[in-house]
Amino acid sequence: MAAPNKRVLKEFSDCSTNPPPGCKVSLVDEANFKEWNVLIDGPANSPYAGGRFKVNFVLPDDYPFKPPVVTFKTKIYHCNVTNDATGSVCIAMLKPDAWKPASMCKQVIEAIRGLLIVPNVDDPLELEIATQYKENRVEFDKKAKEWTKKYRA
Amino acid sequence: MSSQQTTTARPQVYCFGCQHVWYQDEHGIRCPACESDFVQIIETGNDPREDPPIIDDDMDFETWQNQMHDDHTHEPPSDAGHGLHFAPLGSNPLAARGPGQPDQAATLGSLFGLLQSFQSLTAPAASTTRSYDFNLGTSGRLSFRTTTSYRDGSANDPQSPDLPVQDINSFLHDMFAPGGPGIPPQFAQANGQRAGTTRNAQMAFMDALLHGPLGLHRAGYATSNEDLERIVAELFEQQAGQSGAPAASEDAIASLPTKPVDQNMLGDSEKAECTICMGEVALGEVVTELYCHHWFHTDCIKPWLEQHNTCPHCRMSIEDSKAAFDKKNANTGQNNSSTNAASGSGTNAPSSQASSMPRPPGAWPTMFHSQQPSGTATTRPQQPLLNSPLHQALRDNRSQSNTPNDRGQRRVGGQRRDSSSPLDGPRSTRWSQSYDEISSSDSRSRRRSTRDLQRSANQEGQNPPIHNLQDRLEQIRRAGGREADTQDNVNRRTRDQSYSTRDYERRRSASELNEPHNDGEQENPGLLQRARDWFSGHGQGQGHGHGH
Structure with missing residues (x-):
């Protein structure tokens, strides 16, 4: 499986030299190309503006046949990110049945950034936050901003 | 107690509702104690009071034992006669509680309804430790364990089957609190009245369902029937479609056409790459072409097709x-x-x-x-x-x-x-x-x-x-x-990406994966489709295999 490893290298070099806007990609451990540190700036048009979120990408050994495992290392008030130590993220394209090898990490990063702008309230991990987003947007924004400030990476 | 001794001479009837046992010729087949008709005639070899099949020797038991040992801080307080005390074991401290959920008592009722069939899991015996183990197919096992003891004959009193409400509430806290991953689904009950045992098993089961190896701790509490439905739907989902499309058959893989890369595939830029390994292909290199005309390195496409029969x-x-x-x-x-x-x-x-x-x-x-x-x-x-x-x-x-x-x-x-x-x-x-x-x-x-x-x-x-x-x-x-x-390779890549992103978005918006061509591939389209339909009504479709 040398070929997919080459792909990991290629993807990393592409993402690190030419990252999506507002993002920064580095390796957690210089010797391990399969664990990425992705810093995502809170998009300007979102309550996360001004924040910076550390997101961990772990590329499985059989990447790209299996999706990368993505977790938020920075606490974030968001209905698609679990509010616990794990920080699991729910992104459609990462689900085992939606993943396809032609998808790339860069797209995942972009998708995460997209989620920061528009959360997917119909498929939440944190039901209450989703409900709040739908029903009391002001309160949601307030809390999201508060957390963004408090936990900035 | 003597009434519970099975005698073969006179048929006895067992009530699943209150565990009362009586002679059929005395009271018929309706429970004289609680009026329930959820009863069974006790036969030799088919005694509902017998333990359900017990599978004891799996890892969970060891884990459970150890944790029981370590977890004495969560042991019930001395007023054990009060009712049930559940100690969630492992990494779920009592502090990790969900917010107050007033609807839950009602929800619990529906859970009980759902779990009627599990009532028989508990039998009226003096002091028992039971472990339940359900093989859930690809989703792994679901195991939990209850320990029951009771003190006197009042345990068989059908008049006291209800749990003290306070205990239900405190239990619910633990039961429905969104927990972290890896919480062992075992629960211990000590010194509870036997009348509560049935509920105990149900709760433990439900909790195992919610927090257990199925990974349902995601939004892991049910506050409405909808939530319950969702959980059940997710179970279907996880069991049947955990990892997407099924594998392609060996024949299908073997019969895929191969062809040398020609000028058309390379295009003007003289460059093209396999989207799996992102490696370039050279003119004349032999690649595998799927019937949808996407082509890949033969070595790249094969491992994918061995897992999923779809074009990458x-x-x-x-x-x-x-x-x-x-x-x-x-x-x-x-x-x-x-x-x-x-x-x-x-x-x-x-x-x-x-x-x-x-x-x-x-x-x-x-x-x-x-x-x-x-x-x-x-x-x-x-x-x-x-x-x-x-x-x-x-x-x-x-x-x-x-x-x-x-x-x-x-x-x-x-x-x-x-x-x-x-x-x-x-x-x-x-x-x-x-x-x-x-x-x-x-x-x-x-x-x-x-x-x-x-x-x-x-x-x-x-x-x-x-x-x-x-x-x-x-x-x-x-x-x-x-x-x-x-055009040149870079442009191609950019466009590829934009296509894929759009593709992703489209799928997401179109109730993802609810695509006609996928339907036929499922083993159980009816069930899955139902779950999927349900999902698409609620969100983005097939989604929650939730591996995380």
Whole structure:
């Protein structure tokens, strides 16, 4: 499986030299190309503006046949990110049945950034936050901003 | 207690509701204590009071024991007679509680209803430790354990089957608190009244369901019937479709055509890459081409197909596309004839409808068939990437029933096609052919093509609502026009990405994966589809396999 490893290298070099806007990609451990540190700036048009979120990408050994495992290392008030130590993220394209090898990490990063702008309230991990987003947007924004400030990476 | 001794002489009846046992000839088959008719006649070898099958020697038991030992801080306080005390074991401290959930008592009621069948798991014995183990197929096992003891004969008193409400509430806290991953699903109960045992088992079961190896701790509490439904649907989902499409058969993989990379595949830039390994391919290198005309290194595509039978790029099932491919080959001779037997669905198109674009009668998309001898379809491998977006566009168009088209008509019954529809496989290549024409600078030709498409669609009884076809084509041109006019590699990549992103978004918005061509592949389409339908009503569809 040398070929997919080459792909990991290629993807990393592409993402690190030419990252999506507002993002920064580095390796957690210089010797391990399969664990990425992705810093995502809170998009300007979102309550996360001004924040910076550390997101961990772990590329499985059989990447790209299996999706990368993505977790938020920075606490974030968001209905698609679990509010616990794990920080699991729910992104459609990462689900085992939606993943396809032609998808790339860069797209995942972009998708995460997209989620920061528009959360997917119909498929939440944190039901209450989703409900709040739908029903009391002001309160949601307030809390999201508060957390963004408090936990900035 | 003596009444519980099974005697063979007089048939006894056991009540699942209150565990009362009586002689049938005395009280009949309705429980004299609680009026329940959820009863069973006790027979030798089929005693409902016997333990359910116990599987004891799995890891969970050890873990449980250790944790029991470590967890004495959570042991019930001394007022044990008060009722039940649950100590969630492992990493879920009592502090990790969910917010107050007033509806939960009501929900619990429905849980009980759901779990009636588990009542028999608990039997009236003096002091028991039970472990329950359910094999959930691919999702792993579900195990939990209850320990029961009671102090005196009052335990058999049917008048006191209810749990103290306070205890329910405190239990609910633990039961429904969203927990972290890896919480062992075992629960311990000590010193509880036996009357509560049934509920105890149910709760432990439900908790195992919610927090256990199935990973349902995501939003892991149920505050309404909807939530309950969701949880059940997720169970279906996880059991049946955990990792997406099924594997392709060995035969199917072996029979995939290979071909050397030719100039068409490379395009003008003389460069192309396998989207799996992102490695470049050289002219003449032999690659495997799927029937949807996406090609990959043979070594790259094989491990994927061994897991999933879909194209890594457009996710079309290789079996389906092969069927379409074969069908097309079989039908090649008929396409240009004046019969539409092959299409099976259309009415004859009056010859007056023939426009400047020659079009044979037949099913809707076949209007393009005559543009190009069908044999050449396979020799135009640079086209097929258009296949996917076109496909989707067509499907989307079809599925948008009841929307007025631009002629002010209303279309009904956006028809779902089976996967071997003429849209699939190489025929779509001809779409792309026509698309070439459409996307050329000749806008007249473009208008004509669109009009023709609409007219033929109207004619052919397929009722494809194509009111916004032009938009679609625009979109497709932006999204997928890349292979036809291949430029340098970088550009290709960029476009690939943009396509894929769009593709992703589209899937997400279109109740992801609820695609017709996937349906046939599932082993249990009814169940899955139900769960999926349910999901798509609530969110983005098939989604929550939730591996995380």
